[in-house]
Amino acid sequence: MRAWGIRWKLTIWYGVVLSLILIAFDLGVYEMVRRHLSTRIDQELRVELHELGQEIAISQAQPDFLRELELRFGRHQNCEFEVHSPDGHSLFRSTRLGQEHIGGAVSQASATPAIAETTIAGLGRFRTASQTIDGAVGPLWIQVAAPLAPYLAELRAFGVILAAAGPLALATALGGGYVLARKALTPVDRMAAAARQISARRLDRRIEVPHAHDELGRLAETLNDMIDRLRDSFDEMRRFTADAAHELRTPLAVLQSEAEVALRASRTEEEYRRVLESILEETVRLSRLADQLLTLCRQDAGLAPATVEPVRLDILVHNVAEHLRVVAAEKGLAWEITPLEPYGVAGDAAQLRQVFVNLFDNAIKYTPAGGRIAIAGAIRDGRMVISVTDTGLGIPPEHLPHVFDRFYRVDKSRSRDPGGTGLGLAICKAIVESHGGGITIGGNLGTGTRVCVSLPGQISR
Numbered sequence: 032m033r034a035w036g037i038r039w040k041l042t043i044w045y046g047v048v049l050s051l052i053l054i055a056f057d058l059g060v061y062e063m064v065r066r067h068l069s070t071r072i073d074q075e076l077r078v079e080l081h082e083l084g085q086e087i088a089i090s091q092a093q094p095d096f097l098r099e100l101e102l103r104f105g106r107h108q109n110c111e112f113e114v115h116s117p118d119g120h121s122l123f124r125s126t127r128l129g130q131e132h133i134g135g136a137v138s139q140a141s142a143t144p145a146i147a148e149t150t151i152a153g154l155g156r157f158r159t160a161s162q163t164i165d166g167a168v169g170p171l172w173i174q175v176a177a178p179l180a181p182y183l184a185e186l187r188a189f190g191v192i193l194a195a196a197g198p199l200a201l202a203t204a205l206g207g208g209y210v211l212a213r214k215a216l217t218p219v220d221r222m223a224a225a226a227r228q229i230s231a232r233r234l235d236r237r238i239e240v241p242h243a244h245d246e247l248g249r250l251a252e253t254l255n256d257m258i259d260r261l262r263d264s265f266d267e268m269r270r271f272t273a274d275a276a277h278e279l280r281t282p283l284a285v286l287q288s289e290a291e292v293a294l295r296a297s298r299t300e301e302e303y304r305r306v307l308e309s310i311l312e313e314t315v316r317l318s319r320l321a322d323q324l325l326t327l328c329r330q331d332a333g334l335a336p337a338t339v340e341p342v343r344l345d346i347l348v349h350n351v352a353e354h355l356r357v358v359a360a361e362k363g364l365a366w367e368i369t370p371l372e373p374y375g376v377a378g379d380a381a382q383l384r385q386v387f388v389n390l391f392d393n394a395i396k397y398t399p400a401g402g403r404i405a406i407a408g409a410i411r412d413g414r415m416v417i418s419v420t421d422t423g424l425g426i427p428p429e430h431l432p433h434v435f436d437r438f439y440r441v442d443k444s445r446s447r448d449p450g451g452t453g454l455g456l457a458i459c460k461a462i463v464e465s466h467g468g469g470i471t472i473g474g475n476l477g478t479g480t481r482v483c484v485s486l487p488g489q490i491s492r
Contacts, residue, residue: 037219041212046205053201057193064189068182076160077144079110079175084164087114087171097123111157115172122171133159133174148179155180218247226254234262267437282313282320289313324454342380344415344486345371345408351387352406355395363400369407374415376488378466383486386462389455390419390482397480398423414468414485422479426472434472435460459484 086099100123104112107125113133114123121132131151144160151157157176164171225238237255242248293306352368359366376383394404402422409416426434437457456472463470467487474480 038209038212038216042205042209045208045212046201049204049208050201053197057197061186061190061193065186068186072158072177072179072182073146073160075109076146076158076175076177079107079112079177080144080160080162080173083112083114083173083175084162087164087173109177111151111154111176111178113174113176115174117170117172127154129153133157133176149176151176154178156183218251222247222251222254229258231265234258234265282317285313286310320454339377340380342376342378342383344374344376344383344417344488347380347383348387348406348408348417351384351391355388355391358392359395359404362395362398364395364398365403367403367405369405371408371415371417372410372490374408374410374488374490376415376466376486378486382462383466386459386484387417389459390484393455394419394421394423394480394482397421402479410490411485413489414487416483416485418481418483420479420481425474425476425478425480427476431472431474435470 083100083104086103100112100114104123105126111125111128111133112123113121113125113128116122124132128151131153133151134149144162146158146160148156148158156179158179159174159176161172161174164173222238225236229236237258238251240248240251240255289306289309293303298306348371349368352366356366391404391406398404398421404422405418405420407418407420409418435456437454460470463484463486468485470482470484472480472482
């Protein structure tokens with residue numbers, strides 16, 4: 032059954048449930064009809080027994096009531112009758128009884144009708160009603176018997192109808208259920224056919240949404256959203272690959288050119304030293320780019336942070352700031368650090384240190400001499416927010432939404448960047464988000480930049 036389609040599975044389960052319902056329904060209806068027929072027989076018996084008792088009650092002498100009984104009850108269409116004296120002697124019986132007695136129920140006769148079943152030889156199975164009454168000659172036992180054969184035949188006929196109608200109804204319902212299941216799942220076939228046409232090169236196709244507000248419509252919309260995300264991921268991957276190839280091509284071309292120039296003719300020791308220095312510079316740049324690409328790949332693969340341990344964020348930020356204070360002083364920048372409140376986070380200290388080294392280094396790099404860099408922190412809504420504000424070149428507003436994209440550069444603010452790869456802010460964003468935090472950047476061209484990093488944690492004592 033696991034290999035069957037959903038249509039057949041739905042039809043089979045529908046058939047099983049419907050079969051149980053039909054069986055329960057047929058049994059319930061059959062029992063209701065059986066009780067109805069039994070009640071009808073008992074009512075007819077009580078009516079006939081009452082009429083027999085009234086006929087005996089109005090008779091004044093035995094010959095009179097026997098003659099009346101013979102005329103009225105001797106050859107009844109449906110029932111057999113018998114009257115007994117207190118000693119058990121039969122005073123009257125229907126003609127069809129012959130020498131047979133209704134029997135059985137006589138010993139159970141009482142002042143109220145007693146219902147029972149008995150078998151009369153040669154006539155079959157009967158249902159009887161018996162009662163004791165007072166007649167002209169004293170107490171008498173009267174009995175009425177109705178044959179069960181017509182009622183049993185009627186009940187059997189009804190049972191045959193139920194037995195025949197049940198499978199017919201089940202077959203009809205299963206056929207209709209299969210048709211309905213097929214019709215209901217037709218949109219799924221169309222969605223599957225459309226999905227088979229979608230590939231990495233055809234991510235512009237979308238699945239038709241049959242009805243936006245039902246389950247299949249929501250499924251189609253979900254799949255389309257997933258395809259949109261896949262398309263964005265593929266586009267980003269293509270851009271990333273192209274940008275990485277471009278960044279790698281430049282230093283490799285420089286290395287090749289320097290090596291070719293050095294090998295064309297004999298050089299002096301000083302010329303060879305210059306070539307080797309240039310090759311070393313490009314090698315360092317390639318190594319830094321490879322490390323940054325590896326960091327981003329690890330972040331994308333969910334392999335970071337590598338270790339999770341308690342980190343005093345205030346101490347980490349202060350140490351990084353003090354380490355870069357000398358660099359800022361050499362460039363002639365005012366370096367202001369507001370004391371941070373003790374605050375602890377759980378994460379990788381090396382990665383968090385890399386974040387603030389990148390941010391502080393960018394602030395120094397893009398702030399002209401005589402400028403100012405301010406580092407401050409505050410606790411807001413259970414998070415430590417570290418801000419880095421500079422009075423440097425700034426970033427035009429139209430570029431702000433893209434500064435965290437990989438290999439993205441703002442020409443005016445980064446034209447002086449010697450050897451930058453355009454991955455620093457992307458790495459910062461990936462590391463901060465892997466620690467459950469967030470990073471934002473703001474500013475305008477010529478007025479400076481403000482970067483804020485928020486990380487969850489708790490106040491340390």
